[in-house]
Amino acid sequence: MNKEERNKRYLAYVSAKSPKTEVWPSLFFAFIIGGLICCFGQAVSDTLANWFPYMTETELGAWTLVVIIFITCILTGVGLFDDIARFAGAGTIVPITGFANSICSSAMEFRREGIIFGMCAKMFTVAGPVIVFGIISSIIIGVVYLFL
């Protein structure tokens, strides 16, 4: 069997075996769960604004993210996050929960390879690119604004 045909058959095999996502339900759940997470963020922000009226909007935003990240890490730790993420798809990836979960689950997964070279080194396998691209693009914006 030549290489091309083998590759073709392999790809057909992979697409037959890989889990199918139902298009419409996955879109529906991504919309609902994503919306709910953002509503929760708004509720946290409103509650904090009630308790600490002197807080600026930037501080409120930062606190909201910290609270959501905390809850995400706990849910990832007890294993509940994966159950939600399985049917929510982008509904949990796109909000900041996806960022926190990617760090937390990598940290947990590589914990058994040791603290330094396992957990701490591989914590950023998914979040690393986000931070790198974030810094690079923000520097580009900074340079542009410097000359404006």
Next chain:
Amino acid sequence: MLMTYLKVFLTGGIICLIGQILIIKTKLTSARILVLFMCLGVFLEGIGVYQYVVDFGKAGATVPIIGFGRTLAKGVIKEVSTKGILGIFTGGLTATAAGIAASVIFSFFVALIFKPKTKHS
């Protein structure tokens, strides 16, 4: 009050919906989705459009990772105007430090405390 939450829900939901459509159509992995949305946020804030989305959707626009990119850009723009050239380097991470530091510290302790469950399915 209810209207605000409806707007938040719609904005957040639609951003996640776009992400889900991208996942289905292009089979992008979640890391690429995160990078893409974050860069989009930096770009949109850079050209000054995203503030309108935030005014409309509030947390619906700041909780998604686009909001993270927006915070990066916003921090850089602010620090460039106050500190000059040094602001290019300090602005972005200063503004997003809370999110990154929180993710790192909580993940660190969660990974120390909890044992990963074996993946079923």
